[in-house]
Amino acid sequence: MIRVVLPSHLRVLAQINGEVSLDVAGPVTQRTVLDALEARYPVLRGTIRGHDSGPRRAFIRFFACEQDLSHEQPDDPLPAAVVAGTEPYLIVGAMAGG
Amino acid sequence: MTGVRVLAGTRKGAFVLTSDGGRDRWEVSGPHFAGWEVYHVKGSPADPDRLYASQCSGWSGQVIQRSDDGGQTWVAAGNQFAYDGAPGTHQWYDGTPHPWEFERVWHLEPAQDDPDTVWAGVEDAGLFRSRDGGQSWHEMPALRGHKSGPLWQPGAGGMCLHTILLDQSAPGRMFAAISAAGAFRSDDDGQTWRPINQGLQSEGIPDPDAEVGHCVHRLAMHPSRPSVLFMQKHWDVMRSDNAGESWREISGNLPTDFGFPIDVHAHEPDTVYVVPITSDAEHFPPEGKLRVYRSRSGGDDWEPLTRGLPQENCYVNVLRDAMAVDSMDECGVYFGTTGGQVYASPDSGDTWAPIVRDLPAVLSVEVQTLP
Numbered sequence: 001m002i003r004v005v006l007p008s009h010l011r012v013l014a015q016i017n018g019e020v021s022l023d024v025a026g027p028v029t030q031r032t033v034l035d036a037l038e039a040r041y042p043v044l045r046g047t048i049r050g051h052d053s054g055p056r057r058a059f060i061r062f063f064a065c066e067q068d069l070s071h072e073q074p075d076d077p078l079p080a081a082v083v084a085g086t087e088p089y090l091i092v093g094a095m096a097g098g
Numbered sequence: 099m100t101g102v103r104v105l106a107g108t109r110k111g112a113f114v115l116t117s118d119g120g121r122d123r124w125e126v127s128g129p130h131f132a133g134w135e136v137y138h139v140k141g142s143p144a145d146p147d148r149l150y151a152s153q154c155s156g157w158s159g160q161v162i163q164r165s166d167d168g169g170q171t172w173v174a175a176g177n178q179f180a181y182d183g184a185p186g187t188h189q190w191y192d193g194t195p196h197p198w199e200f201e202r203v204w205h206l207e208p209a210q211d212d213p214d215t216v217w218a219g220v221e222d223a224g225l226f227r228s229r230d231g232g233q234s235w236h237e238m239p240a241l242r243g244h245k246s247g248p249l250w251q252p253g254a255g256g257m258c259l260h261t262i263l264l265d266q267s268a269p270g271r272m273f274a275a276i277s278a279a280g281a282f283r284s285d286d287d288g289q290t291w292r293p294i295n296q297g298l299q300s301e302g303i304p305d306p307d308a309e310v311g312h313c314v315h316r317l318a319m320h321p322s323r324p325s326v327l328f329m330q331k332h333w334d335v336m337r338s339d340n341a342g343e344s345w346r347e348i349s350g351n352l353p354t355d356f357g358f359p360i361d362v363h364a365h366e367p368d369t370v371y372v373v374p375i376t377s378d379a380e381h382f383p384p385e386g387k388l389r390v391y392r393s394r395s396g397g398d399d400w401e402p403l404t405r406g407l408p409q410e411n412c413y414v415n416v417l418r419d420a421m422a423v424d425s426m427d428e429c430g431v432y433f434g435t436t437g438g439q440v441y442a443s444p445d446s447g448d449t450w451a452p453i454v455r456d457l458p459a460v461l462s463v464e465v466q467t468l469p
Binding site for chain 1: 131132133134155156157158159160161174177178
């Protein structure tokens with residue numbers, strides 16, 4: 001299972017407590033993880049990336065295994081530890097104040 | 099009528115304030131959508147329990163929320179706002195072409211006769227409509243596509259379509275206002291539009307006959323007399339007696355004619371309210387005294403309303419969508435401040451008291467008179 005951690009404002013929006021565990025079929029990439037996340041929580045469509053698998057929103061970042069994956073290609077494979085479920089995939093609101 | 103429900107949008111969530119007809123004791127619920135900016139919340143005239151809210155954040159963009167129980171519970175509706183066709187460009191602050199980019203919904207205007215139909219005014223300025231309770235949104239492209247569109251420029255707060263007025267006596271007639279493009283009118287339910295800015299004079303626009311470019315802050319109309327419009331412009335309070343064909347200034351004896359909101363008494367079409375603000379650089383009341391000004395003659399002659407409002411050391415602002423009136427027998431008037439206060443007057447503005455004092459900065463105030 002893929003573990004996903006959302007920022008608090010999106011957990012509130014999607015009424016999620018704690019981490020999300022997703023079963024992702026096929027290659028585990030940022031795109032397939034976000035597709036699975038949005039399929040389970042349609043309210044998140046458009047809040048992390050553009051609709052229809054569009055680009056990452058400017059003030060959202062993707063981290064995993066102490067790496068910033070925000071600028072990686074969406075179809076690149078995620079780190080093995082994320083695929084194995086030992087490390088979470090982090091969706092982070094940029095430190096933009098407010 | 100059993101009472102009122104005040105809908106306050108703030109920088110960090112929405113609040114629902116309810117009271118009986120006395121309007122002196124209030125129940126406060128919220129924050130709804132805590133942590134998100136809520137630009138506007140408004141109820142459907144056709145079903146007072148149907149509410150729409152515009153929720154947004156710099157991180158995650160726009161969400162439209164809908165309630166079917168008067169704001170007790172909410173469901174997220176659609177949030178896809180795509181401009182019709184190739185968006186084209188408007189002018190950027192420096193005068194260069196800039197592509198239209200959707201930022202947020204500033205104003206929601208539910209239809210009079212159908213709770214599932216609602217209009218949305220957005221930044222960058224465009225007009226959208228949903229006919230399925232906010233699930234899907236479609237642009238009414240004629241407004242943004244007006245030939246003057248490439249000349250529109252954002253005001254300091256962004257290029258927002260902030261006012262939508264529906265004329266209930268003339269099917270198809272509606273008004274919209276954009277900062278900083280001006281006022282527009284449609285007579286065919288939004289299929290075509292034309293600017294209605296004749297008579298506006300704006301510092302910073304060299305051509306006194308400029309068709310667009312005026313920073314209109316707010317329009318108001320009494321439903322029984324929809325050909326009379328009132329306008330708070332960046333500077334100047336204006337009036338039109340012919341549905342916007344021409345305007346004349348009615349600032350009269352106001353201490354300053356800069357401000358944001360303007361509204362009309364529920365039962366007296368010539369009683370108008372504004373909140374004068376010192377200047378475009380000093381967004382707070384003159385002399386630190388928070389005063390609503392009321393004209394009972396349709397403009398020109400204004401009286402300050404101060405009882406219950408702070409008359410020293412007050413340096414808040416009142417934003418354009420943050421004033422509303424109820425339609426109880428004695429008209430109630432409400433406004434919210436950037437300091438987080440929501441004030442209510444149950445007697446047409448003669449006396450005021452805060453409903454709440456310490457909310458996040460108030461972006462919008464609407465009120466429903468409950469059956």
